[in-house]
Amino acid sequence: MDTHRLKYFLRIAEEGSITRAAGVLGIAQPALSRQLQLLEDDLGIALFRRTRRGVELxxxxxxxxxxxxxPLRQLELAVQYAGSPVARLNRNMLLGLLETAVDVLAAPLLGSLTAVFPDATFSVATGSTEQLVEAMLKGVVDVAVINPVPDERVFYRELLAEDLVLVGGPESDLDPAQPIPFVDAVALPLVIPRSSAGIGTLLQNAALRAKVTVDHRTTTDSVSAMKSLVDAGLVYAMLPLSACRREIDQGRMRFTPICEPVLTQRIGVAATSQLDLPREVMVKVGTTIRDEVAALVKSGRWQAEFVAAGSWNPALSD
Known part of the structure; x- marks a missing residue:
């Protein structure tokens, strides 16, 4: 199958319009429509349905x-960097991933990094921001995706902002169309993070401003433990949708947005000044993470706002 047709298909899906996709790709709209028809004929299925605004999958x-x-993105990266010195990196790279981001980011990111660094191996550590910062300072982790921290030893570049939602068990009455005020959400039995960074900081600050007490039943920095308790119907939790999308789609959890105020966590890529990697490699690792996050947000698989600007280069930090 012609991979160009798959690229055209993905662009149409992103734009939601054959006309807009043709403009972005720089080809005539009839030619793009013909390529889409050939792809549908090859597969024997309809890929889009027409709407008033364009097309939808x-x-x-x-x-x-x-x-x-x-896979297409990884193939493009592999071809792009096949002759680059970056591709010849032959060592183990230590990555840290915020546990709330593992489900949405781990697989596509490792696929892209493997394509860019085909001779490298990767070790992945997951945990809270505090745990990953400590691991970076000890040299156990090279680069991490974490929440912002007020630590001058860590170079941090923001990538995205995503809202938290309230999640409950399958028998809860949470409705995505009916947001719950923060003061009502914290009156429910909750499981909250032990860590004071990230989501823990958001909850503490919002509770102080609202002059309310968070009614937590238990604390843990394990997102898996949080989801198990919620799935069992024992507690509620405040998490980003990306951390529990699978359980929601499977009917094991229900959710509703939080309002008054909206709680928004910020995530970025971080490293320390002692990072033992060549400058070109450091820049490419950060750029690959940034580009992967941007692609996930643009595709809708990560329901967040992409906020990164400029390049990531710890070697140039103060």
Missing amino acids: TEAGERLRASTAG
Whole structure:
């Protein structure tokens, strides 16, 4: 199958319009429509349905996008960097991932990094921001995706902002169409993070401003433990949607947005000044993480706001 047709398909899906996609790709709209028709003929399925605003994916189209976007991106990266000194890096790279971001980011990011650094191996540590910062300072982790921290030993570049939601068990009455005020959410039995960074800081600051007490039943820095307790119907939790999308889709959890105020966590890429990697490699690692996050946000797989600006280069930090 012609991979160009798959690229055209993905662009149409991103733009939601064949006309807009043709403009971005720099090809005539009839030619793009013809390529899409050939792809649908090859597969024997309809990939889009027409709407007043353009086109939207069919169920079969959604499945194709989910299964092809990552591999195509990794193939492009592998070809792009095949002759670069970056591609010849031959060592183990230590990555840290905020546990709330693992489900949405781990697989596509490792796929892209493997394509850029085909001779490297990767070790992945997950945890809270505090745990990952400590691991970076000890040299156990090279680069991490974390919440912001007020630590001058850590170079941090923000990537995205995403709102928290209230999640409950399958028997809860939470409704995505009916946001819950923060003061009502904290009156429910909650499981909250032990760590004071990230989500823990958001909850503490919002509670202080609202002059309320958070009614927590238990604390843990394990997102998996949080989700298990919520799934069992024992407690509620405040988490980003990306951390529990799978459980929600499977009917094991329900959710509703939080309002008055909206709680927004920020995530970025971080390293220390002692990072033992060549400058070109450091820049490429950060750029790959940034580009992967941007692609996930643009595709809708990560429901957040991409806020990164400029390049990531710890070697140039003060």
